[in-house]
Amino acid sequence: MRVCLSCSFSLGSQLVKMSRKFFVGGNWKMNGDKKSIEEIVKFLTCGPLDPNVEVVVGVPAIYLEYTKSKLPGNVAASAQNAYKEPKGAFTGEISPCQIKDVGVNWVILGHSERRNVFGESDELVADKVGHALEVGLFVIACIGEKLEEREAGKTEEVVFRQIEAISKKVCDWSKVVVAYEPVWAIGTGKTATPQQAQEVHCKLRNWFKTKLGDCAAQKIRIIYGGSVTGENSKDLAKEKDIDGFLVGGASLKPEFVDIVNSNKQTC
Template identity: 50%
Template sequence: MRKTIVAGNWKMNGSTLMTKKIIIGTMARLWDVDFNENLEVVFIPPFIYIPIASDLVKDSRYEIGAQNMYFEDKGAFTGEIAPDMLKDFDVKYVVLGHSERRHIFGESNEMVAKKVKKAVEKELVPILCVGETLEEREEGKTWDVIREQLETALSQFDTLPEIVIAYEPVWAIGTGKAATKEDAEEVISKIRSWIKEKFGTDEVSILYGGSVKPANVENFASSQEIDGALVGGASLKPEDFAIIVKTFVGRG
């Protein structure tokens, strides 16, 4: 099922007080939103604040996500988080393959694939991030790069698992420069076609991420190709995050 999903990735930001302010503030601003079965709003705080966040959304329609995880169940992997640790705090989603993990921490397509496989095994829903750098885009390699990211992560499955895909052009993340609606639609349409050809279904939620904010969210929400947003900086401000959610909820 193609759900409308708006997920806020806080990255390495927050505090105990800030976690409470963001979640309580967002929920207060969305009190009148109809949370039907096709809508999910996800808070993705740093690991250390997940227990607080999980407690705040308990018995609500909101979900909690994690920003990363490792592909082993336990062991001598200092600094890593196992999927069962996330499940202890009712985490539903886990972001995998974010460009900051790929480019700053050197995560390869193969490592991302291992994480996706483990997440699916543990019944966590991966938010698989794919996207091209500015250099790759200017060289006309956008689809080649994204197709390789998809193939490595998903070709290990015979049937499409429960998964969300986020198209995040690397050049638009944290830069204030978002892709155009047409740019995003072109890539997302290709992603959906690839999934349809590979798995025989296109019933997968595909999000856009990359400098989504109240000033430009209407562009993306007006597209029937785009099922939601993976939001960065704007998710740290309850008023902005709520506007983004309401814009997707209210689209025709």
């Protein structure tokens, strides 16, 4: 019996990917009010959402408890940010303890807007990740390069530096989803091609393999964020090292359902 080696390799890669539960996060950013949240909850409830996908939506802090009370059981709420301390004189910040106290178990940390608009350093992001994990939250940890860094050939240097800082604060990677979000493709309408995104995801997984070993590296979920839409999500989802998405503007629209369902592939 003749065996097609390329088919066998493809099947093996697919099986490895299937061992990592597909993850789709929606980041609402500073958008929404009670009326629009009701509309979002309606299309999430109607779905239908692929039951094999973990779905989490990042909600403005002021609406976290309200949204959690409205979401269907197959969708979790997430905070969009948290500080590195449990309490104190930090006006305007929220702590992981407060997030837990309202029954929310996820937080997005290190998003490009936190880094590049609000000036958060690699070290601060790492400290925030470490504290959130200590408190018991699950973390979506974001990394990614700016356009000038990509054009200068510094993509690997930047993302490896960012993930290195975070890794020093992580003991259990099952509690962390890594989101690669090229800054040049966020809110610009530009999207990395599936091949460009896969290239960075593959290099990140190889970085984890070097640091943690192959077994651990194959379990870590690395998702893509950067102008993901219902139109491009299926092609992105086919790549073997892309384990889901962190979605911005499209998570406010019904097409988010299509993105959640984009991993339904036929052989």
